[in-house]
Amino acid sequence: MGQSNEKFYCECRSKKDKNKNGGQTKKLLMKSSEYLYNPRVCKGLAVSTREREEMELRGILPPAVRCRNLQVKAVIQNLDRFEENLSKYIYLRNLQDFDEELFYKVMMEHTEKLMPIVYTPTVGLACIKYSTIFHRPRGIFLTVHDGGRIHHILGNWPERNVKAIVVTDGERILGLGDLGANGMGIPVGKLALYTALAGIPPELTLPVTIDFGTNNQKLIEDPFYIGLRQKRVKGPEYNDLMDEFMEAVVQRYGRSCLIQFEDFGNHNAFRLLEKYKPNYCTFNDDIQGTASVAVAGILASLKITGLKLAQNIFLFQGAGEAALGTANLLVMAMEQDGVQSEEAMKKIWLIDSKGLIVKNRPTGGITEHKARFAKDYQNLTSLEEIVKSIKPTVLIGASAQRGVFTENVLQTMANNHKQPVIFALSNPTDKAECTASDAYIHTEGRCVFASGSPFEPVTINEKTHYPGQGNNAYIFPGVAFAIMACGVHYVSDEVFLVSAKALADQVRKEHLAEGRVYPPLKKIHDVSFNIAIKLTQYFYAEDFATRRPEPHDKIAFLRSKQYNYARPLSIKLGRHPY
Ligand SMILES: O=C([O-])CC(=O)C(=O)O
Numbered sequence: 001m002g003q004s005n006e007k008f009y010c011e012c013r014s015k016k017d018k019n020k021n022g023g024q025t026k027k028l029l030m031k032s033s034e035y036l037y038n039p040r041v042c043k044g045l046a047v048s049t050r051e052r053e054e055m056e057l058r059g060i061l062p063p064a065v066r067c068r069n070l071q072v073k074a075v076i077q078n079l080d081r082f083e084e085n086l087s088k089y090i091y092l093r094n095l096q097d098f099d100e101e102l103f104y105k106v107m108m109e110h111t112e113k114l115m116p117i118v119y120t121p122t123v124g125l126a127c128i129k130y131s132t133i134f135h136r137p138r139g140i141f142l143t144v145h146d147g148g149r150i151h152h153i154l155g156n157w158p159e160r161n162v163k164a165i166v167v168t169d170g171e172r173i174l175g176l177g178d179l180g181a182n183g184m185g186i187p188v189g190k191l192a193l194y195t196a197l198a199g200i201p202p203e204l205t206l207p208v209t210i211d212f213g214t215n216n217q218k219l220i221e222d223p224f225y226i227g228l229r230q231k232r233v234k235g236p237e238y239n240d241l242m243d244e245f246m247e248a249v250v251q252r253y254g255r256s257c258l259i260q261f262e263d264f265g266n267h268n269a270f271r272l273l274e275k276y277k278p279n280y281c282t283f284n285d286d287i288q289g290t291a292s293v294a295v296a297g298i299l300a301s302l303k304i305t306g307l308k309l310a311q312n313i314f315l316f317q318g319a320g321e322a323a324l325g326t327a328n329l330l331v332m333a334m335e336q337d338g339v340q341s342e343e344a345m346k347k348i349w350l351i352d353s354k355g356l357i358v359k360n361r362p363t364g365g366i367t368e369h370k371a372r373f374a375k376d377y378q379n380l381t382s383l384e385e386i387v388k389s390i391k392p393t394v395l396i397g398a399s400a401q402r403g404v405f406t407e408n409v410l411q412t413m414a415n416n417h418k419q420p421v422i423f424a425l426s427n428p429t430d431k432a433e434c435t436a437s438d439a440y441i442h443t444e445g446r447c448v449f450a451s452g453s454p455f456e457p458v459t460i461n462e463k464t465h466y467p468g469q470g471n472n473a474y475i476f477p478g479v480a481f482a483i484m485a486c487g488v489h490y491v492s493d494e495v496f497l498v499s500a501k502a503l504a505d506q507v508r509k510e511h512l513a514e515g516r517v518y519p520p521l522k523k524i525h526d527v528s529f530n531i532a533i534k535l536t537q538y539f540y541a542e543d544f545a546t547r548r549p550e551p552h553d554k555i556a557f558l559r560s561k562q563y564n565y566a567r568p569l570s571i572k573l574g575r576h577p578y
């Protein structure tokens with residue numbers, strides 16, 4: 001991709017220069033038709049008549065010239081004809097592989113419509129089917145057999161100036177479990193949002209899947225499976241390869257290359273975050289990004305319920321990455337409000353697969369991360385009983401157990417409080433702890449509801465409730481953009497509280513009146529940009545930014561780093577302002 005681009009660019013320039021100096025034309029080294037197979041520069045029918053002459057594309061394209069806006073219309077018409085969302089996903093991925101600029105124009109102009117296709121929930125289905133629908137490769141596939149060669153293999157990626165990586169090992173893809181190498185759909189989807197939502201130039205980003213095998217026997221037996229047909233590797237082999245990967249990234253792309261961890265299993269996610277956070281530019285989206293969006297929703301909900309943060313009782317169904325990440329960030333938020341950490345922890349209760357997390361639980365299973373929140377309390381296992389007993393004001397689902405917020409649980413929440421807060425955060429939609437309509441119907445329309453995957457608005461007694469989408473997509477694009485723009489090397493936990501507050505501050509009165517605790521999705525570009533502004537201020541104030549001198553006008557600084565369609569070829573081909 002990149003190398004042939006460069007050749008093409010140089011030759012075009014020299015052709016133009018020759019034209020200026022004496023009118024001779026020089027033969028292009030790159031065959032004109034190759035242009036059409038380079039998604040970074042290809043514009044399809046939007047190539048003008050003059051460009052067609054210059055680039056020797058006459059006859060290769062049909063005579064019509066289409067403007068970009070008309071191309072967008074054609075894409076939308078094509079999409080609307082597909083009945084299945086997976087077909088829409090495949091069509092959009094093909095567009096991304098053919099004409100990247102058009103893909104992002106469509107994504108940016110139709111974000112609300114297309115996010116459920118390119119991202120959750122459809123991306124979950126796409127990952128399940130990834131091997132069968134696999135077409136053109138995107139991203140780097142590393143395997144456990146690549147030990148000692150990771151640095152070399154990263155060099156096979158055609159772009160040299162990578163500034164952000166999203167990496168998965170495929171062990172816990174959304175709430176779907178171990179999907180092995182099929183998990184690549186997640187880094188690809190997340191990075192599409194880096195550009196579509198925050199304007200991060202796509203050539204700076206690299207999706208990576210590290211294939212350690214899979215414990216999903218169905219995949220191992222699937223003749224189409226694209227990954228290694230072996231059980232997952234654990235222990236030193238796993239750890240050594242992860243270490244080698246982290247180091248190879250720094251060697252290739254420098255200390256400020258961001259590495260976003262996505263959809264690792266719990267047992268690896270926490271320990272890898274702790275291990276790498278001090279020395280690499282990294283964060284875990286499922287722990288920290290989800291925590292940030294959940295805390296933002298909770299902060300916004302206070303404007304509806306009228307409670308202070310520390311007046312709430314929080315109950316988490318689930319004690320994995322999202323739940324513990326959110327619980328820890330809530331403690332930090334309460335501490336910043338002047339509450340002692342011991343007091344703050346008392347407000348937070350968790351339930352794991354063995355029941356309520358209480359001290360000396362006979363069934364055990366309380367890891368060090370959960371132990372912080374273990375209570376001196378009776379050993380309860382039924383969610384309904386627990387809700388009756390501890391009367392949470394905020395109930396958060398992060399356990400990927402479809403429907404676990406039953407009618408009785410929801411009614412109990414409504415009996416306990418006038419405006420209970422209920423978040424069903426698990427993804428994709430069919431892993432949600434309850435649907436939006438269940439939540440509103442069983443609480444007589446009184447609850448404040450949000451979910452990880454989108455739900456349609458629900459009308460009860462002539463009042464329409466708009467469920468918020470409490471998805472980390474509100475957080476990670478803005479966070480990544482600010483980190484990249486400021487050349488940050490270390491991502492502190494506080495980044496996610498600054499972001500949560502910046503997000504909550506953007507929920508306006510009219511949104512709250514509709515029951516929303518997040519700004520509408522159609523505003524998500526502005527939201528991401530505003531988060532990036534707040535973080536840029538934070539990074540300079542706290543001395544985390546390495547890019548000097550400090551820009552006086554931070555808005556102009558960030559704008560200058562964003563992707564735009566009309567950028568010259570030299571920038572498309574890698575000479576960007578980073
Ligand atoms: O991808 C999403 O929609 C949110 C997320 O990180 C997850 O569920 O793992």
Ligand SMILES: [Mg+2]
Pocket residue numbers: 174262263285286
């Ligand atoms: Mg994730």
